[in-house]
Amino acid sequence: MTIARALTIAGSDSGGGAGIQADLKTFTVLNVYGMSALTAITAQNTLGVHGIYNLPMEAVEKQIDAVITDIGVDAVKTGMLSQASIIELVSAKVKQYRLSNLVVDPVMVAKGGARLLEQSAQDALITHLLPLAAVVTPNIPEAEVLTGMTIRNVKEMREAANRIREFGPQTVVVKGGHLSGEAVDVIYDGSTFRELQGARVDTRNTHGTGCTFSAAITAELAKGAKVTDAIAVAKQFITCAIEDSLELGGGHGPTNHWAYGKRRQI
Numbered sequence: 294m295t296i297a298r299a300l301t302i303a304g305s306d307s308g309g310g311a312g313i314q315a316d317l318k319t320f321t322v323l324n325v326y327g328m329s330a331l332t333a334i335t336a337q338n339t340l341g342v343h344g345i346y347n348l349p350m351e352a353v354e355k356q357i358d359a360v361i362t363d364i365g366v367d368a369v370k371t372g373m374l375s376q377a378s379i380i381e382l383v384s385a386k387v388k389q390y391r392l393s394n395l396v397v398d399p400v401m402v403a404k405g406g407a408r409l410l411e412q413s414a415q416d417a418l419i420t421h422l423l424p425l426a427a428v429v430t431p432n433i434p435e436a437e438v439l440t441g442m443t444i445r446n447v448k449e450m451r452e453a454a455n456r457i458r459e460f461g462p463q464t465v466v467v468k469g470g471h472l473s474g475e476a477v478d479v480i481y482d483g484s485t486f487r488e489l490q491g492a493r494v495d496t497r498n499t500h501g502t503g504c505t506f507s508a509a510i511t512a513e514l515a516k517g518a519k520v521t522d523a524i525a526v527a528k529q530f531i532t533c534a535i536e537d538s539l540e541l542g543g544g545h546g547p548t549n550h551w552a553y554g555k556r557r558q559i
């Protein structure tokens with residue numbers, strides 16, 4: 294039996310709703326074998342981030358080398374990268390192993406406001422990692438940082454997607470979770486703009502939506518899906534996960550990673 298393999302290079306969320314925990318849960322539900330290279334450990338729950346502990350560069354490098362040289366990967370995603378030096382290392386590894394199915398979730402700030410990427414590392418993201426990405430998935434605040442624009446509507450999301458694509462990624466998805474009204478995501482592949490519509494679910498349990506969405510894209514790419522199909526599955530996956538979100542903790546609860554699989558009986 295062959296099984297698709299996906300690697301997440303990201304931070305740990307002890308609360309289990311975001312970070313590598315969200316990624317591995319998503320890979321599993323989508324029938325993909327998940328692996329991880331941890332960049333940082335966060336002490337985190339639904340109320341916020343209570344501590345960040347970066348791992349040594351050597352530890353990040355060895356984890357990536359260990360899984361790729363033995364098990365191999367069909368797709369890779371990045372989440373919390375924390376520092377410029379880790380971005381540079383990950384970019385070098387992507388080149389060294391010629392990893393083509395790379396999904397970059399440019400995680401910068403957690404919901405409660407804690408920085409998950411040092412401000413000085415934003416340039417490294419643009420210079421080193423975005424040019425290597427098959428797909429990059431900024432939310433509205435991240436797209437604003439990357440472009441210097443203010444984004445208030447779908448027209449401005451399109452403009453941002455266009456500008457971010459100039460940094461080199463093949464496909465840009467600007468996620469609309471932070472705007473009001475419908476949860477619309479804008480996709481731009483250099484020739485066509487597409488919009489993925491989703492009804493907005495009225496819940497505060499949206500911790501980990503961005504991680505889960507980008508992990509679902511990665512899982513589908515690992516199985517050989519086309520980019521547009523992978524993004525469409527991811528949108529369905531996250532909509533189900535938010536609709537059936539979990540009332541856990543006293544703050545922003547996690548999404549429900551089983552929901553998509555249960556509804557489709559996969």
Ligand SMILES: Nc1ncnc2c1ncn2[C@@H]1O[C@H](COP(=O)(O)OP(=O)(O)OP(=O)(O)O)[C@@H](O)[C@H]1O
Nearest residue numbers: 432468469470471476492493494499501502503506
């Ligand atoms: N309340 C909601 N109802 C339906 N879909 C949503 C809602 N919030 C976000 N989404 C969808 O979830 C996905 C992730 O988008 P979002 O903008 O929330 O990412 P993010 O900001 O990276 O995540 P987070 O806010 O957890 O850090 C997108 O497809 C977005 O449209």
Ligand SMILES: Cc1ncc(COP(=O)(O)O)c(N)n1
Nearest residue numbers: 304305311312501502503504
């Ligand atoms: C370790 C870690 N990584 C990423 C996020 C952002 O999560 P999201 O944008 O999916 O809510 C987070 N809160 N913690």
